[in-house]
Amino acid sequence: QQPVQSPQAVILREGEDAVINCSSSKALYSVHWYRQKHGEAPVFLMILLKGGEQKGHDKISASFNEKKQQSSLYLTASQLSYSGTYFCGTEAEDNAGNMLTFGGGTRLMVKP
Amino acid sequence: DVKVTQSSRYLVKRTGEKVFLECVQDMDHENMFWYRQDPGLGLRLIYFSYDVKMKEKGDIPEGYSVSREKKERFSLILESASTNQTSMYLCASSRPTETDNYEQYFGPGTRLTVT
Numbered sequence: 483q484q485p486v487q488s489p490q491a492v493i494l495r496e497g498e499d500a501v502i503n504c505s506s507s508k509a510l511y512s513v514h515w516y517r518q519k520h521g522e523a524p525v526f527l528m529i530l531l532k533g534g535e536q537k538g539h540d541k542i543s544a545s546f547n548e549k550k551q552q553s554s555l556y557l558t559a560s561q562l563s564y565s566g567t568y569f570c571g572t573e574a575e576d577n578a579g580n581m582l583t584f585g586g587g588t589r590l591m592v593k594p
Numbered sequence: 595d596v597k598v599t600q601s602s603r604y605l606v607k608r609t610g611e612k613v614f615l616e617c618v619q620d621m622d623h624e625n626m627f628w629y630r631q632d633p634g635l636g637l638r639l640i641y642f643s644y645d646v647k648m649k650e651k652g653d654i655p656e657g658y659s660v661s662r663e664k665k666e667r668f669s670l671i672l673e674s675a676s677t678n679q680t681s682m683y684l685c686a687s688s689r690p691t692e693t694d695n696y697e698q699y700f701g702p703g704t705r706l707t708v709t
Contacts (some may be wrong), residue, residue, distance in 0.1 A: 484635075484636065484638075487636075490634075514697065514698075516698075516700075522702070523598075523684065523700035523701060523702050523703060524637070524684070524698075524700045525700070526697035526698065526699070529696075529697060569636055569637060571637075571698075573691075581639065581642060581650070581652065582639070582698070583639065583653065584629075584636045584637040584638070584639075585636050586634055586635055586636040587634075587636045
């Protein structure tokens with residue numbers, strides 16, 4: 483079963499913040515976040531492992547609530563370059579090792 | 595820089611044709627993956643391989659097969675293409691999950707249209 487991402491789309495003005503959520507019905511070992519710009523390949527952002535570890539770089543960070551099997555991606559002070567589609571990929575505890583199941587994606591558009 | 599290349603960016607095939615999609619990575623990655631991407635459905639895993647000649651079914655393997663004869667090359671085969679296989683196909687590679695960094699590196703994609 484695919485994880486559920488919300489919202490499906492969001493429009494921001496430069497400098498605004500956004501949160502993208504990813505929920506799974508399965509017990510998770512890890513959550514991966516990727517961003518895909520239009521016409522390009524998805525690019526890795528970060529991995530969060532079981533343990534509730536929060537990660538981040540620059541103004542993009544993420545958290546993983548293993549009890550709720552949810553992860554959230556936080557984009558603060560958004561820039562035009564943040565536009566794209568964000569995917570979470572989940573690695574289930576009972577199938578850990580190599581295989582990710584991706585969500586449907588969240589389309590983010592940042593306007594000047 | 596990790597590089598994952600796919601044989602074609604665009605491909606048009608007729609129903610019933612046998613279709614080969616090729617993927618090559620240059621980082622000596624053990625794992626390779628084939629996904630299809632459709633609007634609203636995200637990336638769905640078709641097959642993956644964790645070693646030469648090894649393959650595992652993903653979430654939607656029906657109608658597809660794969661071949662991995664060499665570590666750097668992973669092929670996706672549509673034995674008899676159908677219109678519902680019109681999609682964007684993405685290949686990816688990664689190190690094993692036992693390593694610290696096992697993020698997936700994606701190729702540019704092949705947009706396949708079956709008419």
